Amino acid sequence: MSAPLLRLEEVGMRFSGLQAVDALDFSVDAGKVVGLIGPNGAGKTTVFNMITGVYRPTAGRILWQGRDITGAPPYRVAALGIYRTFQTIRLFSGMTVLENVQAGLHLQTRQQWWQGLLGTPAQRREEVSQVAQVRALLERLELAHCADENATSLSYGLQRRVELARALIASPRLLILDEPAAGLNDQESLELNRTILSIRDGGVTVLLVEHDMNVVMNVTDHIVCINFGRKIAEGTPEQIRNDPKVIEAYLGQDDDDDDWNDESVAGAAASERRAPI
Numbered sequence: 533m534s535a536p537l538l539r540l541e542e543v544g545m546r547f548s549g550l551q552a553v554d555a556l557d558f559s560v561d562a563g564k565v566v567g568l569i570g571p572n573g574a575g576k577t578t579v580f581n582m583i584t585g586v587y588r589p590t591a592g593r594i595l596w597q598g599r600d601i602t603g604a605p606p607y608r609v610a611a612l613g614i615y616r617t618f619q620t621i622r623l624f625s626g627m628t629v630l631e632n633v634q635a636g637l638h639l640q641t642r643q644q645w646w647q648g649l650l651g652t653p654a655q656r657r658e659e660v661s662q663v664a665q666v667r668a669l670l671e672r673l674e675l676a677h678c679a680d681e682n683a684t685s686l687s688y689g690l691q692r693r694v695e696l697a698r699a700l701i702a703s704p705r706l707l708i709l710d711e712p713a714a715g716l717n718d719q720e721s722l723e724l725n726r727t728i729l730s731i732r733d734g735g736v737t738v739l740l741v742e743h744d745m746n747v748v749m750n751v752t753d754h755i756v757c758i759n760f761g762r763k764i765a766e767g768t769p770e771q772i773r774n775d776p777k778v779i780e781a782y783l784g785q786d787d788d789d790d791d792w793n794d795e796s797v798a799g800a801a802a803s804e805r806r807a808p809i
């Protein structure tokens with residue numbers, strides 16, 4: 533059997549006194565949508581930061597198609613085809629939607645910086661082809677109408693979509709999404725579900741952190757649930773929503789955290805039955 537696209541083996545991250553992630557094992561198989569869930573502070577973003585080279589794990593190994601990439605810097609991780617979006621939107625202000633998405637292509641730009649200054653024919657040809665590529669993706673993500681608008685002046689839902697486009701334009705092998713539904717209304721989160729499934733059907737593997745259970749339960753093929761940095765359950769959405777350890781972790785969440793109270797695991801299961809995608 534071939535190695536999974538991504539594998540974490542006994543991965544740990546310690547911040548001075550705090551064990552944020554502890555002996556975490558899981559795999560992401562090619563062509564799947566894998567969800568990483570858990571209460572606030574469980575260590576989810578830290579896992580993403582280790583995979584993408586922002587943090588070097590203090591224990592364990594991260595394997596990409598069986599190759600050890602533990603501690604590889606972010607530019608090398610990106611060169612492998614691992615791209616991400618962030619929990620808080622990080623678009624370039626003062627730049628249009630098109631320019632923001634085009635920025636996601638910078639690793640693939642063939643021309644040298646000085647050719648850009650001189651405006652050589654090769655550089656101009658590349659620019660034209662990149663813009664065409666960006667416009668085609670904006671069309672696909674229903675963003676074409678705002679291509680020339682300032683990205684940070686758009687609605688929250690559209691900004692999240694622009695972030696997704698910026699990661700997708702680089703033709704990722706693995707797309708890592710940190711709470712892509714945060715701040716979205718119900719309609720926008722339904723649209724996000726469809727977008728994620730179409731990304732997967734286009735051959736991109738997806739690893740996502742999400743608190744919105746309507747997204748998690750409807751789009752993932754496999755879910756890993758962590759709490760206090762440790763894996764407490766793993767399985768299909770059906771297995772996860774019925775797992776007592778997962779339900780307990782959700783119920784242990786603070787009362788003022790409506791992410792988990794409004795849409796409990798069981799509640800999401802019921803709403804999924806009412807409104808399948």
Ligand SMILES: Nc1ncnc2c1ncn2[C@@H]1O[C@H](COP(=O)(O)OP(=O)(O)OP(=O)(O)O)[C@@H](O)[C@H]1O
Binds near residue numbers: 547
């Ligand atoms: N750079 C850091 N230095 C020290 N502690 C950190 C650092 N980054 C994260 N932590 C701590 O590690 C733990 C896990 O944080 P992390 O952001 O990974 O959680 P999370 O599961 O993404 O939470 P949320 O759902 O709120 O986004 C938290 O206790 C957090 O305070």
Ligand SMILES: [Mg+2]
Binds near residue numbers: 576577
């Ligand atoms: Mg987080």
